[in-house]
Amino acid sequence: MHIVLDRRPDGGVTATTLDAAAMPRTTVELEASGLVEFVRTHEPEHPRWVWSSTTSWYPGLLAGGIRVQRCVDLALSHRILRTSQLTAGSVLARSPATPWDEVVRGVTAPPTAPGAPALFEVDAPAPAEALNPVREFQAQQAAVAGATRPGPLRLLLAAESAGALVADEIRFAGMPWRADVHDQVLTEALGPRTAAGRPARLEMLAAQIRELLHAPGLNLDSQPELLAALRRLGLDVASTRKWELRDLDHPVIAPLLEYKNLYRLFTANGWAWLEAWVHDGRFRPDYVVGGVVTGRWATSGGGALQLPKNIRRAVVADPGWKLVVADAAQLEPRVLTGLAADEAMADAGRGRDLYDSVVSAGVVASRHEAKVAMLGAMYGATTGDSARLKPRLARAFPKAVALVDAAAQQGERGEQVVSRLGRTSPLPGGAWHEVQQRASQPGASSADERRARSQARDWGRFTRNFVVQASAAEWALCWMAELRLKLAELGDGSLENAPHLVFFLHDEIMVHTPAEFAPEVEKLVREAAAQAGRLLFGTFPVDFPLQVATVDTYADAK
Incomplete structure (x- = not known):
């Protein structure tokens, strides 16, 4: 009805x-x-x-x-x-x-x-x-x-x-949140809160960095100024991103990286965030369902999808309650397994860590290489270890690699691709087609052709991942939908007295539950994951194992 x-x-x-x-x-x-x-x-x-x-x-x-x-x-x-x-x-x-x-x-x-x-x-x-x-x-x-x-x-x-x-x-319902613990985390990392300006630890690091860079008036929060100061020291950097700074050998790098980490904590989840988003012992994420073109969720405020690890200490179950935290291991590779109906890949991941199985089969030498190869295949890496290892992966799992390669080729032609259940990728815009058409004209320059090839490859990388990420988002939706209905059957089914979902992050969920229901909740979480796999892939034998922990605080879940 x-x-x-x-x-x-x-x-x-x-x-x-x-x-x-x-x-x-x-x-x-x-x-x-x-x-x-x-x-x-x-x-x-x-x-x-x-x-x-x-x-x-x-x-x-x-x-x-x-x-x-x-x-x-x-x-x-x-x-x-x-x-x-x-x-x-x-x-x-x-x-x-x-x-x-x-x-x-x-x-x-x-x-x-x-x-x-x-x-x-x-x-x-x-x-x-x-x-x-x-x-x-x-x-x-x-x-x-x-x-x-x-x-x-x-x-x-x-x-x-x-x-x-x-x-x-x-x-x-909100996620249970201890404001006093959050304040303690901030104080330990940044120093006591100040009435105005930045905390003492940030100011001390800023002074140290300016001295090492010989730039007393440097605005550390200005990326162009910081980049120029680093280059004046003879450091060959294209940006101030942390992954690039880590490769540099200079006394300024350690305090600079610490400053960047603490500055993000202060601005993204500091005292201002605490006052704005935590009330009555609850953080209430403002999710946007299907907020990304692949169907993944986004947030319109609060940053629920980017909670740093040290802040998770503040997520504490109510007295007499527990947090059941579960995340799906290697979700996207397993979804790819089902999409491609790759029996060899399904066998490799059945009842065990998929990456370890790839190593045991002699495809690559280490778990790290297995992960790099798999992610490279799904995201379209063309250089480095990913490109070097992809042929080995293709020999071991031909159907899986062929599926994402085909999706990339569709994107390079300006075509759409479709998820497992029917969500469809957007078409490239008019400017994309103009570049492609210009390169195909008789008088096209080599620069026109290079730009068209580069643009086509970029779109191909998007469609390559779209089919996997969108289908993984569908699996997660089915997981939560199944679990939500089962949780509502426990206790009185209310958000006040019965187990209920309080957090979601792509392949991870959190349930806040009265302690007596925690074992049953763990069971339901696993059953819902298995049912989500059946809904998407029928009887094809692809496993969706979970890491599940019943804890008092989110920080203890991993």
Whole structure:
């Protein structure tokens, strides 16, 4: 059963129940104040709630003490269906832009392209009268029914909508956070907080660095000034990135690297961050579901996807509760295994560390080389150890390497690639095609040809990784969706008293649970991972092993 919720211009709500053919069966007019009770009454019937955007509807229900089991997020589904190759012939995909395209506007270039935005931009919603959720849902149902592979696409839309529920529940419940421990971490690393200016440790390092660089007035936070100062010392550097500085031999390097680490801690997760983001013992991440073109999540504030290790000491379970932290080992290589149906790679990773198995098989000499070779194959490395080791990997796992090579070739031709369930990569923009066309003209210069080849390879590297990263994001969505439903069956199922998700990072999740449920939660986490693998790859025998730890503080999980 589907129940479509729509806000009326007068502030009330229209609730329309649809029949199996997605046609209106009954309609109820509600006052805004009656929505929570209406949902509470009908949720035991396990409907799939259909609404414009989960972030617009669900927080109010959560505040009223209501968790829903299932929903259809029309905005997120619209974005997928408008761009998926599986629905390219549908009326929805071929129609001119509508207000639904503006609820969440997608980027049109990969995050790896120069100058391209990494996130979907969240716009103010279109006026309510311009959004007809019943008609939009009917158009989406028709697009899926006519898709070249409707089954996987239905799973993707359900998983994406479930992810939206998870994100709002994480935001509502929050990650348990000890502000006093956070303050202690900052004080130990930076020195006591000052009323104005930077902490003592940063100032001391800054003075030491200026002296070693013979630059008393140097602004260390200005990259051009710092780069110029390093070069004046005769240091051959192209940037001030940490990985490049580590290779230099000079007394200034050690304090400079320490300064950069502490400065990032101070600016990204310092006292200002603590005051802005931690309230009532909770950090509430502001996730953007599908915020990257591959379907990975992003954040619109708080930096939940980049919590440094030393700050994790502040993530402490409530008294009588535990944190169950789980991450999927070598997720992307294992997803590639399933995508390519590479039996040899599946055998190598069954019940053991995939990289260790590659070494044991004599493909490479060390685990480090195995990881470098695998990542190079997925990300398109063309130089160094990755390029040197790739032929060995191709001989050992021909299907897997052939799949990503084919995806790269499609990208180099300006074509799209598709994830396991149907999310589709964006097309390169007009400027990309102009460069390619210019290089193919009779009068093209060698510079034109070099630029076109370089640009084509860049796009090929994007599509090479897109098929793997997007499919891995789908696996993670299915993992969380399965786990969320199972956790809701424990205890009273509430966010206050029962186990619930409080954190997600690509291939890692965290559950906050009453201590007595921790063993059962560990079991459910593993079962949900196995079920996610079956949903994506059926009976193909690819393992998705997890590292699971039940701890009191996040810092003890790894």
